[in-house]
Amino acid sequence: MTSIKVPPEHPRAESLQIREKLVEYYHRGVVASAGLIAHGRGEAFDYMLGEKITKPALNAVKAAAATLLTAEKAVISVNGNTAALVAEEIVRLAQITKAKIEVNLFYRSVDRELAIKGVLEKAGAHEVLGVGEDASAKIPELGSERRRVDPRGILVADVVLVPLEDGDRTEALVKMGKKVIAIDLNPLSRTSQKATITIVDNVVRATPKLVEIVGKLEHDLKKCNEILLNFDNKKNLAESITLIKGRLSKLAEK
Amino acid sequence: MTSIKVPPEHPRAESLQIREKLVEYYHRGVVASAGLIAHGRGEAFDYMLGEKITKPALNAVKAAAATLLTAEKAVISVNGNTAALVAEEIVRLAQITKAKIEVNLFYRSVDRELAIKGVLEKAGAHEVLGVGEDASAKIPELGSERRRVDPRGILVADVVLVPLEDGDRTEALVKMGKKVIAIDLNPLSRTSQKATITIVDNVVRATPKLVEIVGKLEHDLKKCNEILLNFDNKKNLAESITLIKGRLSKLAEK
Numbered sequence: 001m002t003s004i005k006v007p008p009e010h011p012r013a014e015s016l017q018i019r020e021k022l023v024e025y026y027h028r029g030v031v032a033s034a035g036l037i038a039h040g041r042g043e044a045f046d047y048m049l050g051e052k053i054t055k056p057a058l059n060a061v062k063a064a065a066a067t068l069l070t071a072e073k074a075v076i077s078v079n080g081n082t083a084a085l086v087a088e089e090i091v092r093l094a095q096i097t098k099a100k101i102e103v104n105l106f107y108r109s110v111d112r113e114l115a116i117k118g119v120l121e122k123a124g125a126h127e128v129l130g131v132g133e134d135a136s137a138k139i140p141e142l143g144s145e146r147r148r149v150d151p152r153g154i155l156v157a158d159v160v161l162v163p164l165e166d167g168d169r170t171e172a173l174v175k176m177g178k179k180v181i182a183i184d185l186n187p188l189s190r191t192s193q194k195a196t197i198t199i200v201d202n203v204v205r206a207t208p209k210l211v212e213i214v215g216k217l218e219h220d221l222k223k224c225n226e227i228l229l230n231f232d233n234k235k236n237l238a239e240s241i242t243l244i245k246g247r248l249s250k251l252a253e254k
Numbered sequence: 255m256t257s258i259k260v261p262p263e264h265p266r267a268e269s270l271q272i273r274e275k276l277v278e279y280y281h282r283g284v285v286a287s288a289g290l291i292a293h294g295r296g297e298a299f300d301y302m303l304g305e306k307i308t309k310p311a312l313n314a315v316k317a318a319a320a321t322l323l324t325a326e327k328a329v330i331s332v333n334g335n336t337a338a339l340v341a342e343e344i345v346r347l348a349q350i351t352k353a354k355i356e357v358n359l360f361y362r363s364v365d366r367e368l369a370i371k372g373v374l375e376k377a378g379a380h381e382v383l384g385v386g387e388d389a390s391a392k393i394p395e396l397g398s399e400r401r402r403v404d405p406r407g408i409l410v411a412d413v414v415l416v417p418l419e420d421g422d423r424t425e426a427l428v429k430m431g432k433k434v435i436a437i438d439l440n441p442l443s444r445t446s447q448k449a450t451i452t453i454v455d456n457v458v459r460a461t462p463k464l465v466e467i468v469g470k471l472e473h474d475l476k477k478c479n480e481i482l483l484n485f486d487n488k489k490n491l492a493e494s495i496t497l498i499k500g501r502l503s504k505l506a507e508k
Contacts, residue, residue: 023291036287248499
């Protein structure tokens with residue numbers, strides 16, 4: 001594939017450059033074709049959210065940071081898009097929160113698992129779970145290949161961070177008694193609705209923000225508990241939906 | 255690429271199957287990687303529209319049919335996604351309305367132009383404009399490769415149907431004095447806002463509907479003029495936006 005330069009005068013040049021990055025990682029075997037389509041869905045919701053971190057998203061990031069810092073066994077589940085866009089931030093987040101990193105894919109293939117592992121290791125990861133035969137355990141009630149998990153990782157975790165997750169799997173993880181933190185631009189998706197904490201934001205913005213807040217809260221357990229006591233995911237999600245409706249009205253007036 | 259079967263119990267199996275089709279055509283060199291992402295954006299808006307043809311979309315389809323039937327020189331502009339999803343309907347539409355078919359791409363390459371031409375010919379097209387050196391004319395004011403058009407087609411057309419178009423180009427075509435009919439799931443996009451007639455619907459539904467309505471109006475010029483007199487694109491677009499807001503409220507209540 002010949003890479004075609006985005007005309008710099010294009011009004012959506014920044015968004016187009018992120019696309020080009022995903023396409024590049026697609027050709028490197030990291031991102032699945034379905035991942036490109038999923039990115040497009042995210043773009044549409046991001047456009048409606050105003051392409052910046054919102055107040056409810058920031059609240060959810062704080063609750064997510066507190067949850068990760070107070071977890072017994074936290075795991076960050078990584079797919080192709082996440083690795084392509086925020087590998088370094090994921091590795092830093094895992095380091096500060098002492099979380100494990102596990103590759104988990106809807107469209108599984110050992111080649112792609114290894115490609116993602118490679119990206120994570122290049123970004124500084126020392127251990128990457130869930131690759132090949134390591135994903136030997138199964139989440140109950142799931143039909144897709146995504147049910148396969150690492151017995152040292154997601155299977156025994158109490159908290160799982162799932163950027164860009166599938167609704168079925170979020171639901172199954174919650175049913176297993178785990179706290180699930182989702183990053184999803186669609187506040188109406190089943191992932192968003194089923195997760196314990198839903199960050200309605202672009203991973204490109206939410207992940208570095210999560211790293212920043214985790215750094216601030218790292219030694220303040222009291223503050224973490226206070227944040228968690230005051231956080232209501234349903235209410236927070238409703239605020240994101242209200243924001244989108246308000247912005248649609250504004251855009252429609254133009 | 256090994257094709258992975260969509261689990262039939264998946265709640266979004268139908269949508270996933272359309273995705274698989276696009277991915278297949280991507281591997282056949284018809285769809286661009288950016289086309290996969292664009293499809294995702296469309297999916298998000300389609301979800302918010304309720305994944306069925308709406309009343310304003312039907313009104314726009316009628317106005318589009320009347321415009322195509324009363325055109326002097328109509329051209330249907332085809333890109334990779336359109337060819338992958340509705341090649342046969344495009345060919346039928348061109349036959350009934352005596353429109354020409356022209357390949358026009360944001361990410362141009364002769365290979366892809368030829369692949370799209372092949373799909374259209376297989377669907378029954380006798381003539382496909384805009385391929386290779388045939389796209390020798392230029393639309394003024396456009397930076398991208400999309401400015402290249404066929405001097406027998408878009409350059410001299412009075413009406414251009416652009417399913418899945420780029421905002422810049424829609425604007426440039428309108429500035430050249432052409433009537434532009436767009437099919438776009440995002441009622442807020444520049445394409446939707448700049449087009450003469452905007453069908454806010456999925457091409458998979460809008461194109462067969464357009465063929466059906468064109469067939470009904472084919473010999474009724476009086477009815478065509480009546481439809482056009484009563485159609486207000488701005489008002490119709492506002493109705494689509496109102497529908498989305500209403501549906502967001504409903505979904506949020508669940």
